[in-house]
Amino acid sequence: MSYKTLCVLGLGYIGLPTASTFATHGLQVIGVDTNSEIVNGLNNGQVHLFEPGLRTLVQAALHSGNLTIRRQPQAADAFIIAVPTPFKENKQADLSFVTAAAESIVPFLKAGNLVILESTSPPRTTVDLLAPILEKSGLKAGQEFHLVYSPERVLPGKILHELIENARVIGGINPASAQAGCDLYSIFVTGEIILTDATTAEMVKLMENTYRDINIAAANEFARLADDFQVDVWEAIALANRHPRVKILHPGPGVGGHCISVDPWFLVEAAPETAQLVRCARQVNDSQPAYVVDFVSRKIGTLRKKHIAVLGLAYKAEVDDLREAPAIHVVQLLRDAGAQVITFEPFKPDFHIDGTQAADSLQTALQNADAIILLVGHNQFRNLEPQKIKQITPARKIIDAVHVWQREEWLSAGFEYYHIGDGKH
Ligand code: SAJ
Secondary structure, three states: OOOOEEEEEOOOOOHHHHHHHHHHOOOEEEEEOOOHHHHHHHHOOOOOOOOOOHHHHHHHHHHHOOEEEEOOOOOOOEEEEOOOOOEOOOOOEOOHHHHHHHHHHHHHOOOOOEEEEOOOOOOOHHHHHHHHHHHHHOOOEOOOEEEEEOOOOOOOOOHHHHHHHOOEEEEEOOHHHHHHHHHHHOOOOOOOEEEEEHHHHHHHHHHHHHHHHHHHHHHHHHHHHHHHOOOEHHHHHHHHOOOOOOOOOOOOOOOOOOOOOOHHHHHHHHOOOOOHHHHHHHHHHHOHHHHHHHHHHHHHOOOOOOEEEEEOOOOOOOOOOOOOOHHHHHHHHHHHOOOEEEEEOOOOOOOOOOOOEEOOOHHHHHOOOOEEEEOOOOHHHHOOOHHHHHHHOOOOEEEEOOOOOOHHHHHHOOOEEEEOOEOOO
């Protein structure tokens, strides 16, 4: 099949790069978002997300005339749904955005169209939820229009490269649908394209992120064990990773972001009795902020009335995304224990957590601190020089929750230095 027009629903971290990349590869693309601020901003050339290279790509797509931004969909050869699938309070998937996006397509669906869901979804969403909604058009899924689930697998920070170069799994509700999806993504994907059925593709996506979550949970639990046994977990991990078949990940303040901390719950929701390991890993990672706060209080004593400077709130280094960020939980727990917390997040300096102060500079964050906690390894923090920091803060206790600083450098500058999972020092 050949495609001339494409409608992309949802202009977030996945939809916006996808729409722009198709546009710069010659398709006429309509980018749709229900948020009028995002639509107005993009129409004025303002990109609401930080991702390396994205601004340049979006501006090139807009200037080419191939990318149009609107609030409602319109007729097209293909539709891609890339809206969020958050979870609700009870950890169940909130599919209301997928449902609304699908319903908005129905009036425009024509015979021969292709519809693709990219949003991470519980197994069987494409077959059991999406197909019946789209069939309200009077057209039969798989016979009169093609229907596909194709997971996005791009890593925030490297989205533009991985979008093109990663292997792409395309699951059709029948083989003809998968082939139609392949024809579309072949326009820019240089990685391998593998065809399967829609439910397998949904499961693949959930398995990838669950696998990583379980492996990070192992690293976090090893940190706690090492702490108990007077071992430095980082030294132990480096040595264990010399084994040819072992690759332990990094302990940290927990797992955040909109993907790995959310997606495993979709498996737990779909099969609560079976998904025991999946649930347990989630619980280990979700309790890691409490471990960090316990570690801090063991190193600096009572938290009551202590002035604590927290560096980094984003869910990981070099992103501006604070969704599900474990650092926010750490700050809330410190605050609840009576500490006077001042935060500094260089990618979102205005972000404020109730009952704490947000600093607009490193200097402001550190100037009255009793202790400094590093929660995110942004480059700006990695490169700090202990001798210079000593000049701008009275704090002499450093807790490094991501282990990006060198212990010896801080010690020789006159600080007490601790990284989590270090029971040795
Ligand atoms: N983290 C650790 N220790 C580690 C690695 C990560 O604590 O050794 C933490 C990070 O600090 C962060 C969280 O885990 O809080 C997740 O970060 P990440 O870099 O592992 O992953 P994401 O969420 O940015 O992107 C993931 C990727 N999935 C996998 O690597 C299997 C990406 O390919 C997916 O496209 C993305 O989820 C998604 O959208 O689903």
